[in-house]
Amino acid sequence: MGRRPCCEKIGLKRGPWTIEEDHRLMNFILNNGIHCWRIVPKLAGTCLLRCGKSCRLRWINYLRPDLKRGGFTDAEEERIMELHSQLGNRWSKIASHFPGRTDNEIKNHWNTKIKKKMKHLGLDPTTHEPMNNITDQPESNKITKPNMCSTIKEGEETKEQTLKDEVDIGSLFEVQGNEISISSSSLYSNISRSESSSNFAEDSISLEQWELTYMTDPLVPWDFFTNLDDNIFL
DNA sequence: AATTGAACCAACCGCTCGGAC
DNA sequence: TGTCCGAGCGGTTGGTTCAAT
Numbered sequence: 001m002g003r004r005p006c007c008e009k010i011g012l013k014r015g016p017w018t019i020e021e022d023h024r025l026m027n028f029i030l031n032n033g034i035h036c037w038r039i040v041p042k043l044a045g046t047c048l049l050r051c052g053k054s055c056r057l058r059w060i061n062y063l064r065p066d067l068k069r070g071g072f073t074d075a076e077e078e079r080i081m082e083l084h085s086q087l088g089n090r091w092s093k094i095a096s097h098f099p100g101r102t103d104n105e106i107k108n109h110w111n112t113k114i115k116k117k118m119k120h121l122g123l124d125p126t127t128h129e130p131m132n133n134i135t136d137q138p139e140s141n142k143i144t145k146p147n148m149c150s151t152i153k154e155g156e157e158t159k160e161q162t163l164k165d166e167v168d169i170g171s172l173f174e175v176q177g178n179e180i181s182i183s184s185s186s187l188y189s190n191i192s193r194s195e196s197s198s199n200f201a202e203d204s205i206s207l208e209q210w211e212l213t214y215m216t217d218p219l220v221p222w223d224f225f226t227n228l229d230d231n232i233f234l
Numbered sequence: 235a236a237t238t239g240a241a242c243c244a245a246c247c248g249c250t251c252g253g254a255c
Numbered sequence: 256t257g258t259c260c261g262a263g264c265g266g267t268t269g270g271t272t273c274a275a276t
Contacts, residue, residue, distance in 0.1 A: 016244070016270080038261065056262075057245065092264060107265075108243050 013049040017058055024048050025055055026063050034059075061104045068100025072109055080106060080114060085128040 013021075028044035037052035048055070072080070076098065083094045091103035091110075098106065115125040124131045 014246075036261075052261085053247095053263095054245075060263095061244070089265065103264075104244075111266095112242055 011049060012051050012054075014054075017050075017062075021048055021050065022058070022063060025050075025058060029059060029063075057104075061102045064102075066100055067102065068098075072113075076101075077109075077114055077117070080110065081118070081128070084110065084114075 024044050025040070025048060028040060028048075032043070034040075037056040040052055040055045041048045041050050044055075050058075079097065080094060083097055087093050089107075091107045095101055095103040095106050110125075118125045118128075119131075122131050123129070
């Protein structure tokens with residue numbers, strides 16, 4: 001017998017999310033936090049005909065307020081290459097080094113841009129070795145590079161990495177009455193104090209303001225979070 | 235202006251992991 | 256100890272956008 005589906009798929013919507021769905025999911029999470037993804041769509045209202053898994057993905061990859069939008073810088077690309085050479089395709093681990101970036105975003109960027117860039121430089125994107133070293137050798141003489149992925153054990157990860165993994169997205173918000181508080185100290189708890197301001201501020205806006213300003217116009221939202229960054233790193 | 239192919243990226247699928255019982 | 260289930264992860268797909276012709 002096969003595995004049970006993660007949710008009852010009959011009657012559930014698939015494909016691109018609408019503004020209304022985003023709005024409803026965002027409001028639900030801001031008001032209730034994240035406890036169990038499976039029940040989120042059930043409690044979020046009748047227009048959210050999505051499975052919990054889909055809600056989780058939408059939140060993590062698109063709606064999360066601490067997401068950093070925009071292209072990757074050269075420095076970020078270099079860091080991704082460096083981390084990939086150590087961690088392999090462990091995108092979530094790699095993403096944990098980039099606050100505000102998602103594993104999906106990094107994975108996509110790797111597959112569409114960095115891979116090509118490396119090939120252009122004559123490097124094998126999988127092994128990070130110069131491609132001639134491998135292709136010029138007969139099969140029997142090839143030296144197999146150890147799989148970096150398998151050489152790193154969970155227990156050997158740094159404390160810093162472990163702490164980053166433990167950031168609880170659901171705890172980033174506090175909704176009190178009609179006010180949403182985005183705790184900067186929570187948002188950036190995975191950044192060392194030396195990198196961030198010691199004077200953490202609570203950035204509060206009203207729920208109505210949030211909805212009117214950021215959830216009705218799909219082109220606007222990310223500016224808000226850019227400004228949030230500016231405020232925090234002053 | 236229309237067509238076509240490439241590039242990009244959001245979303246889905248299926249598997250693994252880990253906690254609860 | 257084994258089973259179940261939710262969450263997380265990585266690979267893949269498919270729709271959209273953009274550039275070239």
